[in-house]
Amino acid sequence: xxxxxxxxxxxxxxxxxxxxxxxxxxxxxxxxxxxxxxxxxxxxxxxxxxxxxxxxxxxxxxxxxxxxxxxxxxxxxxxxxxxxxxxxxxxxxxxxxxxxxxxxxxxxxxxxxxxxxxxxxxxxxxxxxxxxxxxxxxxxxxxxxxxxxxxxxxxxxxxxxxxxxxx
Numbered sequence: 001x002x003x004x005x006x007x008x009x010x011x012x013x014x015x016x017x018x019x020x021x022x023x024x025x026x027x028x029x030x031x032x033x034x035x036x037x038x039x040x041x042x043x044x045x046x047x048x049x050x051x052x053x054x055x056x057x058x059x060x061x062x063x064x065x066x067x068x069x070x071x072x073x074x075x076x077x078x079x080x081x082x083x084x085x086x087x088x089x090x091x092x093x094x095x096x097x098x099x100x101x102x103x104x105x106x107x108x109x110x111x112x113x114x115x116x117x118x119x120x121x122x123x124x125x126x127x128x129x130x131x132x133x134x135x136x137x138x139x140x141x142x143x144x145x146x147x148x149x150x151x152x153x154x155x156x157x158x159x160x161x162x163x164x165x166x167x
Contacts, residue, residue, distance in 0.1 A: 058085045
């Protein structure tokens with residue numbers, strides 16, 4: 001399980017009520033905040049109005065209202081760093097490749113086991129850790145540059161002070 005699951009909000013978009021309930025309960029038991037919607041149009045609306053709240057999104061590929069690719073694009077726009085999992089009962093190499101090209105992080109075929117959901121959550125946790133560490137590295141790089149600038153300024157000040165005649 002990823003660290004601090006309570007910080008993550010999960011959206012489940014699937015037109016199959018049984019799948020929504022199973023996924024929701026399983027993920028909620030792991031300490032995540034979970035919301036679910038029953039069609040693609042509701043999923044698009046939810047991700048757009050959520051202002052990036054959802055860090056993990058499970059979306060069925062084939063739903064009424066809008067398909068999973070439409071949900072994926074809306075989610076990438078609303079929450080560019082979200083971990084998005086496409087779930088489909090009609091898996092094909094073409095849809096898997098398209099999903100990855102359009103920004104999906106994972107692709108599961110139905111029926112999928114709860115173990116596969118657990119692995120997707122673990123991958124999401126790793127995804128967020130890597131983003132966090134990457135951000136820290138960027139910050140430290142910026143700090144190193146600022147430190148060099150300060151050291152250069154101090155060296156110039158010391159040189160000026162050293163060249164002044166004694167008082």
